[in-house]
Amino acid sequence: MEKAIMQKGRAPEEESATELAKEIKPGDTILDLVHVCRDFDKVKVIKDVSLQIKKDEFFTLVGPSGSGKTTILKMLAGMDQPTSGDIVLGGKSISTVPPDKRPTCMVFQFLALFPHMTVGENIEFPMKVKGIPGDKRCDRAYELMQLVSLPESYYKKNVMKCSGGERQRVAIARALAYDPEILLFDEPLSAIDAKLRKTLQKELKELHARSGKTFIYITHSLEEAMYMSDRVGVLCNGQLKQVGTPSEIYNHPVSRFVASFIGDTNIFKVGMTAAGSWACEDFPGMQIKVAPHGDDRDGYLVVRPENLRVMYEGAVPADNVISCHVRNAYSMGSRIQYQLMSGKKEIMLELTPRHDHGIKPGDTISLGWNADDAIFVTE
Amino acid sequence: MEYTKQGKHTAEFIWIWTIIVLGFIYLPVVCDGISSLSKGRYFSFPIKRWALDWWAKTVSSMEIGEIVRNSLLIAFVVTILSTIIGFCGALAFARFNWRGRKLFQKLILLPIFFPQPVLGLALLLLFNTAGITLSWHTAVFAHLIWITPVVTLVIAIQVYGFDPTLEVAARDLGASKFRIFREITLPLLWPGIWSGMLFAFLLSWGNFSLSLYTTGVDNTVPKWLYTKMIAGYTPMVPTLGTLSTLVAAAVMIIGGLCVWAVRKKQGRA
Numbered sequence: 001m002e003k004a005i006m007q008k009g010r011a012p013e014e015e016s017a018t019e020l021a022k023e024i025k026p027g028d029t030i031l032d033l034v035h036v037c038r039d040f041d042k043v044k045v046i047k048d049v050s051l052q053i054k055k056d057e058f059f060t061l062v063g064p065s066g067s068g069k070t071t072i073l074k075m076l077a078g079m080d081q082p083t084s085g086d087i088v089l090g091g092k093s094i095s096t097v098p099p100d101k102r103p104t105c106m107v108f109q110f111l112a113l114f115p116h117m118t119v120g121e122n123i124e125f126p127m128k129v130k131g132i133p134g135d136k137r138c139d140r141a142y143e144l145m146q147l148v149s150l151p152e153s154y155y156k157k158n159v160m161k162c163s164g165g166e167r168q169r170v171a172i173a174r175a176l177a178y179d180p181e182i183l184l185f186d187e188p189l190s191a192i193d194a195k196l197r198k199t200l201q202k203e204l205k206e207l208h209a210r211s212g213k214t215f216i217y218i219t220h221s222l223e224e225a226m227y228m229s230d231r232v233g234v235l236c237n238g239q240l241k242q243v244g245t246p247s248e249i250y251n252h253p254v255s256r257f258v259a260s261f262i263g264d265t266n267i268f269k270v271g272m273t274a275a276g277s278w279a280c281e282d283f284p285g286m287q288i289k290v291a292p293h294g295d296d297r298d299g300y301l302v303v304r305p306e307n308l309r310v311m312y313e314g315a316v317p318a319d320n321v322i323s324c325h326v327r328n329a330y331s332m333g334s335r336i337q338y339q340l341m342s343g344k345k346e347i348m349l350e351l352t353p354r355h356d357h358g359i360k361p362g363d364t365i366s367l368g369w370n371a372d373d374a375i376f377v378t379e
Numbered sequence: 380m381e382y383t384k385q386g387k388h389t390a391e392f393i394w395i396w397t398i399i400v401l402g403f404i405y406l407p408v409v410c411d412g413i414s415s416l417s418k419g420r421y422f423s424f425p426i427k428r429w430a431l432d433w434w435a436k437t438v439s440s441m442e443i444g445e446i447v448r449n450s451l452l453i454a455f456v457v458t459i460l461s462t463i464i465g466f467c468g469a470l471a472f473a474r475f476n477w478r479g480r481k482l483f484q485k486l487i488l489l490p491i492f493f494p495q496p497v498l499g500l501a502l503l504l505l506f507n508t509a510g511i512t513l514s515w516h517t518a519v520f521a522h523l524i525w526i527t528p529v530v531t532l533v534i535a536i537q538v539y540g541f542d543p544t545l546e547v548a549a550r551d552l553g554a555s556k557f558r559i560f561r562e563i564t565l566p567l568l569w570p571g572i573w574s575g576m577l578f579a580f581l582l583s584w585g586n587f588s589l590s591l592y593t594t595g596v597d598n599t600v601p602k603w604l605y606t607k608m609i610a611g612y613t614p615m616v617p618t619l620g621t622l623s624t625l626v627a628a629a630v631m632i633i634g635g636l637c638v639w640a641v642r643k644k645q646g647r648a
């Protein structure tokens with residue numbers, strides 16, 4: 001088998017890139033982005049991104065559209081090259097290695113399934129390219145179909161007759177059939193309806209555990225990223241703003257951008273007064289208690305909507321208390337979100353329906369939070 | 380209630396209209412066929428004696444055998460060449476972006492609008508000046524000038540509908556450029572290529588204006604029909620005319636069946 005591949009005249013570097021990737025131990029760095037920049041006609045799309053991705057992890061790059069996440073993915077796949085900087089795999093630069101000679105495989109946004117082939121033929125395509133004999137291909141295709149929960153009868157089904165979710169599975173099975181060390185996902189769930197998306201997210205996470213491959217996923221939804229990933233990188237305007245586990249990103253965002261990317265959050269601009277206490281221009285005359293953080297520069301307090309408490313009579317006292325007028329209530333099923341106004345400042349509050357204290361639009365209520373429930377960021 | 384009633388009248392009208400249009404188009408062809416079935420030397424209506432004499436004479440005629448062979452040969456060669464040129468041209472302007480692409484797209488349309496008799500005459504003058512003896516070879520060249528743009532456009536429509544990401548995906552899965560072309564690009568563009576080939580064959584088979592000037596001593600079916608009609612009418616004219624129409628229809632039906640078979644194979648459940 002090995003011999004057959006060599007005889008077909010494949011470049012030796014492909015062997016080495018794939019071999020290198022296989023030799024790396026789980027948990028060690030498999031991909032190393034070193035000061036990667038990418039310019040398109042003098043427009044800097046990627047600005048100095050450095051990042052280490054570990055073998056076997058589920059890493060997600062998240063950012064709004066135009067943040068450069070697809071560009072990074074393309075460079076990892078070999079469909080694009082950095083203008084400067086380097087992409088290193090197992091100590092060897094792979095920046096200029098073409099896509100067919102890398103141990104990576106991409107699951108495309110619109111899947112790019114071959115419409116003139118059956119499910120089986122699609123999955124077997126990369127194995128056919130590698131010169132694996134027909135019966136072995138077929139066995140492996142059935143194995144992979146089982147792995148992604150496709151019924152055996154689909155082997156002979158035309159791929160265009162499959163539903164959206166089924167096509168998704170075919171695309172993943174086809175990518176796995178290439179036997180890559182790293183699977184790249186280009187927002188493949190963005191075109192799928194919300195309910196199915198949740199199911200597929202769960203399946204993808206399970207599949208990651210079962211397959212033992214490195215998954216690199218990109219999405220514009222931080223919620224989706226946090227749901228599936230071991231680690232998340234937040235990208236904005238071509239710069240990597242923060243890399244960390246989902247809980248680090250949620251509980252310790254480094255900036256307002258990262259904090260507000262997850263969804264609605266309250267951000268209060270605070271500054272230190274001459275007297276050495278903290279004040280906020282949204283709440284004039286009020287002294288704000290901020291957890292000590294060893295920095296006296298102006299900054300922002302991030303208070304998550306679920307960390308605000310309603311100060312009903314007899315409630316445990318809070319460090320900071322503000323008075324608000326209730327404007328609107330939005331039911332989200334398991335939670336209710338309230339839109340409130342404190343002076344001219346809009347505030348979001350989230351409660352569970354069982355503990356909503358009977359709040360309705362038009363009410364005036366007191367809200368409180370403790371210094372430890374707020375996050376201080378400088379940018 | 381009112382709506383359904385109206386709908387019923389509309390449906391009736393569509394049927395009647397369709398029949399009128401079809402009758403209008405096919406009546407001459409039917410008349411042609413009927414006149415070939417008369418026993419008489421000259422055409423008269425109503426037909427007094429029905430016979431297949433002229434069909435027998437036409438089919439066994441050496442002369443007609445040769446011109447049919449000429450027409451088929453020209454159509455065949457034109458189909459092959461125009462499809463190859465048209466396919467490359469269509470890929471060039473529908474898949475790739477290059478300087479002058481838009482201009483090329485417009486220039487390639489021009490020969491279609493150029494009056495064919497003028498084009499034929501111009502080519503005749505060109506061949507004479509260059510000292511090239513006219514034969515079916517020169518006719519192939521003339522046909523190509525007019526038919527290749529048509530084929531290019533027909534294939535380009537299919538190329539526009541082709542998703543280039545499929546090629547990127549195949550490359551990512553390890554396939555070589557040649558394999559991608561053979562297993563991904565070509566099979567998906569095949570319906571367009573097939574339509575282009577059908578167009579090329581039928582347009583060449585029925586072409587008169589260009590053949591008139593450029594075939595030289597080699598005769599083709601449309602050219603023979605024309606010569607016999609202006610001088611020396613024989614009922615072999617409607618017979619060969621009907622035969623020619625039947626050949627064209629057969630090519631279309633066989634072509635259609637092939638496309639249907641391919642679709643069915645691809646669409647297996």
